[in-house]
Amino acid sequence: MTGDQRLIVVGVDGSEVSKKALRWAARHAETTGAVLRVVTAWRLPPTYGYLPDYSDVDFAAGARETLDSAINGVLGPTPQLSVDARVEEGHPAPVLLAAAREADLLVVGSRGHGRFAEMLLGSTAQHCVHHAPCPVLVVRPQTT
Template identity: 40%
Template sequence: MDAPSQQRILVGIDGSDSSKEALRAGDRIARALGVPLAALMFWEGPPVYEGWGTVDPDRPPAGSVELLRSTVADVFGADPPEHVRAELLHGRAAARLVEESGNALMLVLGRRGHGGLRGSALGSVSNACIDHAHCPVLVVRH
C-alpha cells in the first residue's frame, strides 16, 4: 500500500445518511482541489472470552465489508471514481480519524452517525475530531 499523502481529503463513514452527505461534500472538495478522497470506515474487535469459542480479533465483523461497499455505492454508484479509495480499518473511529488526520488536507464528517443521543448537536466522533484533529474539520449538517 502506498504511504498516506497529506494531499488527500478524508471522510469518516459509518453507513448513516449523515456520513453519506459527508462523503458527497468530501467528493466535491476533492474534485475541486484535484486530490484523492479516502472514505474510512472503522471496526473494533469483539472482546475475547476464554471458553466461549474461537473468535479472530483481527477479522472484521460479518457485514462490515458489505456495509463499506454499499455506503460508497449509495453515493457513487457501483463504480466509484478513480480518485476515491474506500478503506475498512481496525480501531475506534474517533481515535483513528484523529490519527489519520495528520496526513490529510481536511477531514469531513457527518454531524452524527448511528450511535449516541439523538438530542445532542454533534456525535461523539465529530466532537472528538473537532477537538483533536491535526487538520481542518468540516462537519456536514444533514
C-alpha cells in the same frame, strides 16, 4: 500525501449522515483534484463481563461491506475520482485522526437522533474537531 497532491479524509459508518458527508467530500475532492480517502472503523462489541464466542463473525468483512455499499451508493461503481477506501480496527475517533495525519481536510457526519441530540455533536465528531491535525468539516443531517 506527497508533493502537491491534496487529501480529503471522510469517515463512513453506513448512516445516512455519513453518506451525506461522503457526498460532500466527494464533490469537494472532484473540485480540488484531491484524493478521497474513505475510512470506516470496526471493533469488537463490549463484553459486559462475559466472553461471547465471535469466532464465526467476521467484523472486518462486515465493515468492508458497509464501506463498499456506501461508496457504490454515493459515487457509483466507477467513481470519477481517486478513492482510497480503508477499513481499520479501532474506535472511530482515533482511526479517523490517524487517517487524517497527512490530510488537508477531514469530513465527518454529526449525529442526529432527535431534536436534543441534533444540537450536540456526536462523540466521534466532537473528538475529531478538538484533536484533528487539519481542518474538520462536520456535516449535519437533513433538517426540515
